[in-house]
Structure formats: structure tokens, C-alpha cells
Amino acid sequence: xxxxxxxxxxxxxxxxxxxxxxxxxxxxxxxxxxxxxxxxxxxxxxxxxxxxxxxxxxxxxxxxxxxxxxxxxxxxxxxxxxxxxxxxxxxxxxxxxxxxxxxxxxxxxxxxx
Amino acid sequence: xxxxxxxxxxxxxxxxxxxxxxxxxxxxxxxxxxxxxxxxxxxxxxxxxxxxxxxxxxxxxxxxxxxxxxxxxxxxxxxxxxxxxxxxxxxxxxxxxxxxxxxxxxxxx
Numbered sequence: 001x002x003x004x005x006x007x008x009x010x011x012x013x014x015x016x017x018x019x020x021x022x023x024x025x026x027x028x029x030x031x032x033x034x035x036x037x038x039x040x041x042x043x044x045x046x047x048x049x050x051x052x053x054x055x056x057x058x059x060x061x062x063x064x065x066x067x068x069x070x071x072x073x074x075x076x077x078x079x080x081x082x083x084x085x086x087x088x089x090x091x092x093x094x095x096x097x098x099x100x101x102x103x104x105x106x107x108x109x110x111x112x113x
Numbered sequence: 114x115x116x117x118x119x120x121x122x123x124x125x126x127x128x129x130x131x132x133x134x135x136x137x138x139x140x141x142x143x144x145x146x147x148x149x150x151x152x153x154x155x156x157x158x159x160x161x162x163x164x165x166x167x168x169x170x171x172x173x174x175x176x177x178x179x180x181x182x183x184x185x186x187x188x189x190x191x192x193x194x195x196x197x198x199x200x201x202x203x204x205x206x207x208x209x210x211x212x213x214x215x216x217x218x219x220x221x222x
Contacts, residue, residue, distance in 0.1 A: 031208060043157065043212040056209060091156050099145055099208060101159035 002026075004105035006092050012111045013082055021077045021108045025094030032075050033102065034059075034067060035091045043091065049075060082112045115139045115203035122217045125191045133186040133216055135201030140181050145204045148175065148186045150197040151215070157200065160186065196220045 005024040013019050025032050034046040045059040049069045060066070064083075069075040079086055089109050093102035118136040125131045137146065148160040161168055161175045163184075168175040174187040188195055200215040 033209070035212075042214055045209065045211055048209055089156075093157075095208060097208075099204075101147065101162055102149075102157075102210065103159065104156035107156050 004092055004094050004103050006090075006105035006108050008108055009106065010109045010111075012113060015084060015112055016081055018078065018080045019082055019110065021079075021090050021110070023075045023077070023092030023094075023105060025073065025075070025092070026096075026103055027073075029094035029096050029103075030072060031095040031097065032069060033093045033095070034075070034077050035093065036088045037091060037107075038088045046077070046090075079110075082110075084112045086110060087112045115141065115144055117201045117203060117213055119199075119201050119213065119216045121214065122219065124219045124221065125188075126221050127193060128190050131188040131191045131195070131218065131220075133188075133199050133201075133218065134183065135185070136183045137201070137203050138182045140203050145208070146175065146177060146181075146184050147200075147202045147204055147210060148173070149200045149202065149210075149212075150195075151200070152194075152197045157212070160199070162204075191218075191220045193220050193222065 007022045032049040035043045037043050047067050048056040051072045052069050064080045067077045089107040091107045093104045095102045115137050145162050145164050147162040149157040151157045161173050163175045176185045198215040198217050200212050202210045
């Protein structure tokens with residue numbers, strides 16, 4: 001596609017439930033990044049993929065968070081046993097290589113009630 | 114990752130040039146300088162990036178100091194649509210971008 005696509009755009013879930021957030025990067029972009037942005041805050045780096053490997057997972061806040069990427073394409077961010085503090089916009093970005101600019105998706109707004 | 118320092122906020126009038134400064138004194142030789150902006154309720158948008166030489170594109174210009182310890186994003190004619198938070202970021206390993214607080218630019222009619 002022409003841009004980075006994220007789904008769902010909005011997700012409301014009950015505390016304690018698991019959620020999966022999906023990112024479809026731009027075709028051919030080998031690098032993929034997940035960020036989180038809480039309301040009124042800056043962007044927090046979560047994880048970086050190069051191809052299907054994740055050499056940098058340093059931003060994942062706890063073991064409830066995991067991510068995978070398959071086919072050097074789609075990535076899924078999974079949050080288990082969601083907590084209210086997980087409420088945020090989760091943003092995915094992709095990049096052609098390790099030096100270029102990112103293209104961000106529109107994000108998934110997650111609300112944990 | 115190299116740290117950046119930007120003013121918290123700046124103001125401009127419509128159709129005037131805007132110079133957004135950024136200090137990055139700990140930048141290393143292979144680090145790129147990136148600028149992104151985030152409009153209200155949207156994801157960040159790539160503006161420009163460079164390594165050593167000044168860069169121009171349809172959105173802006175990037176002026177990089179000779180010692181690379183600072184850079185300036187130049188919007189040649191500000192419009193109301195340019196009101197956003199502008200982030201100056203030095204990429205570390207894996208082109209990883211760590212976003213700081215950025216500069217909130219207000220544009221007045």
C-alpha cells in the first residue's frame with residue numbers, strides 16, 4: 001500500500017483482557033518500529049525490527065508486551081492482561097533502510113476500562 | 114544515543130520564515146540528524162534528515178553547523194498548517210529514533 005496501515009484504529013478493552021494490534025508497513029521497508037504515546041506525552045520507543053528479527057526490544061515496558069513480525073511484512077504487538085496504564089496511542093513506523101526517514105501509521109488508540 | 118536540546122515553544126506569523134534550532138553537542142560521526150513534526154491528533158510526520166551537508170526538500174531546509182553540534186530547521190514561509198510539535202532527533206544504532214519533548218510551534222494569522 002501507499003502508507004503504513006494500522007488496525008484497529010480504536011480499541012476499547014476490559015482490564016485483564018489480551019489485545020493484538022496490527023501494523024502493515026510499506027512494502028519493501030525492512031525496518032519497522034513500534035512506539036507508544038500516552039495522552040499529552042511524547043513518543044516512547046517500544047521495539048525495532050530489522051526483517052523478522054528484533055535486535056532492540058529495550059522499550060517494551062514489561063513481559064506483558066510482546067511483538068512479532070512475519071514475512072518481513074506484517075507486525076503484531078500483543079499486550080496481555082491489559083492494565084489501565086496501557087491506555088495510549090500505539091504507533092507503528094517503517095523505514096526503507098537504517099538511514100532513511102520513517103513513515104508512521106495513524107496509530108491504534110487503546111483504551112483499557 | 115545523542116541528546117538534543119530544543120526550545121519548548123516558538124511563535125511565528127503566517128508567511129514569515131521560521132528557524133527552529135536544535136543543539137546536539139554529543140553527536141557522533143555516523144549519526145544522522147532527523148526532523149519530524151506532529152500535528153494535533155496525528156502521528157508524527159517525517160520532515161527532513163541529513164548527515165553533514167545542508168538539505169532541502171519541498172517541506173523545509175536543514176542547515177547543519179560545520180561541527181555538526183547544532184542544526185536549524187527552516188520553514189521558508191510558515192502557514193497555519195505548520196503549527197505542530199517539531200522534534201529534532203539524532204539517530205543511534207539501527208536508525209532508532211528517540212523522541213524528546215520537541216518545540217511547539219504556534220503560527221499566528
